[in-house]
Amino acid sequence: xxxxxxxxxxxxxxxxxxxxxxxxxxxxxxxxxxxxxxxxxxxxxxxxxxxxxxxxxxxxxxxxxxxxxxxxxxxxxxxxxxxxxxxxxxxxxxxxxxxxxxxxxxxxxxxxxxxxxxxxxxxxxxxxxxxxxxxxxxxxxxxxxxxxxxxxxxxxxxxxxxxxxxxxxxxxxxxxxxxxxxxxxxxxxxxxxxxxxxxxxxxxxxxxxxxxxxxxxxxxxxxxxxxxxxxxxxxxxxxxxxxxxxxxxxxxxxxxxxxxxxxxxxxxxxxxxxxxxxxxxxxxxxxxxxxxxxxxxxxxxxxxxxxxxxxxxxxxxxxxxxxxxxxxxxxxxxxxxxxxxxxxxxxxxxxxxxxxxxxxxxxxx
Amino acid sequence: xxxxxxxxxxxxxxxxxxxxxxxxxxxxxxxxxxxxxxxxxxxxxxxxxxxxxxxxxxxxxxxxxxxxxxxxxxxxxxxxxxxxxxxxxxxxx
Numbered sequence: 001x002x003x004x005x006x007x008x009x010x011x012x013x014x015x016x017x018x019x020x021x022x023x024x025x026x027x028x029x030x031x032x033x034x035x036x037x038x039x040x041x042x043x044x045x046x047x048x049x050x051x052x053x054x055x056x057x058x059x060x061x062x063x064x065x066x067x068x069x070x071x072x073x074x075x076x077x078x079x080x081x082x083x084x085x086x087x088x089x090x091x092x093x094x095x096x097x098x099x100x101x102x103x104x105x106x107x108x109x110x111x112x113x114x115x116x117x118x119x120x121x122x123x124x125x126x127x128x129x130x131x132x133x134x135x136x137x138x139x140x141x142x143x144x145x146x147x148x149x150x151x152x153x154x155x156x157x158x159x160x161x162x163x164x165x166x167x168x169x170x171x172x173x174x175x176x177x178x179x180x181x182x183x184x185x186x187x188x189x190x191x192x193x194x195x196x197x198x199x200x201x202x203x204x205x206x207x208x209x210x211x212x213x214x215x216x217x218x219x220x221x222x223x224x225x226x227x228x229x230x231x232x233x234x235x236x237x238x239x240x241x242x243x244x245x246x247x248x249x250x251x252x253x254x255x256x257x258x259x260x261x262x263x264x265x266x267x268x269x270x271x272x273x274x275x276x277x278x279x280x281x282x283x284x285x286x287x288x289x290x291x292x293x294x295x296x297x298x299x300x301x302x303x304x305x306x307x308x309x310x311x312x313x314x315x316x317x318x319x320x321x322x323x324x325x326x327x328x329x330x331x332x333x334x335x336x337x338x339x340x341x342x343x344x345x346x347x348x349x350x351x352x353x354x355x356x357x358x359x360x361x362x363x364x365x
Numbered sequence: 366x367x368x369x370x371x372x373x374x375x376x377x378x379x380x381x382x383x384x385x386x387x388x389x390x391x392x393x394x395x396x397x398x399x400x401x402x403x404x405x406x407x408x409x410x411x412x413x414x415x416x417x418x419x420x421x422x423x424x425x426x427x428x429x430x431x432x433x434x435x436x437x438x439x440x441x442x443x444x445x446x447x448x449x450x451x452x453x454x455x456x457x458x
Contacts, residue, residue, distance in 0.1 A: 053387070053388075055387060081385070107381045107383075147381035218451075218452045223399070
């Protein structure tokens with residue numbers, strides 16, 4: 001049986017990164033440099049992805065510019081016909097290197113900002129001077145004429161400056177800003193009590209985004225991802241498992257989403273051993289939650305199952321111990337009250353930064 | 366209803382936005398930052414001509430000739446499409 005092909009592929013070309021953001025979407029157990037696929041292996045994956053039907057490639061990490069071959073990887077991806085998007089911290093990207101990337105066919109740059117308050121931005125990133133270097137990178141991207149998106153992850157330590165961040169991104173020349181609330185998997189889960197905003201803060205942020213859209217669109221497009229922990233309905237995670245996207249880790253494992261390895265028992269195939277098409281269509285991890293056959297109640301008979309696909313499998317497992325349960329962000333989940341209690345619990349200070357050799361923790365603590 | 370695009374405008378796809386032959390699905394798509402749009406065949410015909418050199422008037426005239434259609438109708442449809450994409454920063458007028 002064949003499935004509609006994926007539209008997008010996230011290539012985490014490395015887990016190495018100069019920053020140490022405490023909400024990083026990488027797993028708590030990071031791949032090391034010696035584990036990474038080499039240049040030829042990545043180029044082969046990109047060609048297979050284009051042939052399979054992938055249209056957009058997101059070159060990410062870690063910091064993708066930590067790979068000395070990032071220009072070569074970009075050139076190969078563009079030659080394969082993929083729309084290439086670089087998702088970067090902006091550290092380690094000189095103007096000359098950016099120019100080489102543009103020449104290699106790079107289509108779009110997504111630059112992360114941690115805050116518009118420079119001291120707080122550096123504190124969140126765990127890297128002194130990060131803020132200033134990011135501004136330099138933004139200027140270099142704009143000077144090359146490349147479209148720039150600013151990415152901001154929102155949490156308790158920066159949520160009051162959502163409107164300022166959009167205005168600053170506009171002044172910097174960005175065409176788009178993506179304001180996304182932190183998600184609580186991996187590192188984000190470890191730091192949840194320090195990062196989770198209060199309901200009042202979330203409501204103020206929603207209002208600030210509405211206001212800033214009125215003022216600044218379409219001069220800058222404002223995309224906003226609201227937090228599922230404050231909602232009655234789950235997010236349509238990945239627009240459905242194995243439906244539109246796939247994710248390749250530094251060592252070549254292919255995942256339906258970046259957090260999928262947190263679900264025990266799932267078997268992921270590796271591009272070193274299987275063709276990408278076969279992995280998409282037939283690997284156990286992709287078939288596990290594709291479609292609706294895996295659903296239990298309350299999802300199975302829910303009219304919203306075609307809207308949100310039962311929410312997030314990783315979050316379901318983290319809270320209930322069964323990845324086929326409803327996402328606890330849903331008000332119909334028997335575990336919704338537990339999630340609400342965590343949201344209502346007191347916040348703590350102090351961050352655990354993203355470093356190599358961490359250890360995972362459950363949602364309870 | 367959106368305002369007409371001026372006849373002397375030279376619409377172009379913004380940098381980082383391009384038409385792409387999506388062979389796996391047998392269609393032409395418009396690729397842009399974090400967006401994949403599947404325009405209908407008439408929209409594709411309009412967008413193919415938005416190269417920054419042709420004026421809007423010339424694009425309308427060409428499409429009216431090729432499709433033996435009424436230019437006023439084509440100008441209205443093309444204006445609506447291009448204004449919408451300009452609001453999404455995908456087309457520059």
